[in-house]
Amino acid sequence: MASRESLSDKFPIVYDEKSGLPLWKDLRELKLRYSLPISTLKKFFDGLTKGTLYGTRCRKCGEKSFPPKPRCPICGSQDVDWVEVDKEGTLLSYTVVNVKPESYQHYPDYIVGIAEAGNGFRILAWVKCDDPAKLKRGMRVTIEIGRREEENTLSYYIVPKT
Numbered sequence: 001m002a003s004r005e006s007l008s009d010k011f012p013i014v015y016d017e018k019s020g021l022p023l024w025k026d027l028r029e030l031k032l033r034y035s036l037p038i039s040t041l042k043k044f045f046d047g048l049t050k051g052t053l054y055g056t057r058c059r060k061c062g063e064k065s066f067p068p069k070p071r072c073p074i075c076g077s078q079d080v081d082w083v084e085v086d087k088e089g090t091l092l093s094y095t096v097v098n099v100k101p102e103s104y105q106h107y108p109d110y111i112v113g114i115a116e117a118g119n120g121f122r123i124l125a126w127v128k129c130d131d132p133a134k135l136k137r138g139m140r141v142t143i144e145i146g147r148r149e150e151e152n153t154l155s156y157y158i159v160p161k162t
């Protein structure tokens with residue numbers, strides 16, 4: 001049987017600290033493309049195509065989720081109501097992203113923000129604004145549904161009111 005050293009010298013093999021078992025540690029980065037079942041969230045996507053934003057509200061504890069969650073992230077209940085999210089709201093926070101993750105390299109710098117809708121849902125989304133200096137915490141915003149040009153898919157954006 002080959003010793004640890006002879007394998008580690010010749011291959012990207014490391015040894016698990018707890019078990020001592022050899023692990024292949026790939027040198028290349030993997031890109032994953034995954035598929036997620038969305039049958040429990042179909043109403044959300046149908047809503048977007050009709051210009052309506054839907055979130056969920058837990059019947060047990062009242063937690064509001066956007067994007068919607070078929071299972072409450074707080075109490076675990078699957079007893080949730082679909083609620084139309086108010087598209088008028090307030091900007092709570094924002095940041096300009098100029099160090100982008102690998103999959104967003106093709107975008108110019110962008111702004112991500114959190115808005116609170118009039119009926120209490122919190123929405124994390126890109127902010128459509130050409131100049132971050134125009135943004136202020138607490139300013140009125142609308143949530144707009146629009147097409148992401150690069151991916152040609154529908155999404156939602158925070159848009160400052162002028």
Ligand SMILES: [Zn+2]
Nearest residue numbers: 058061072075
């Ligand atoms: Zn709950």
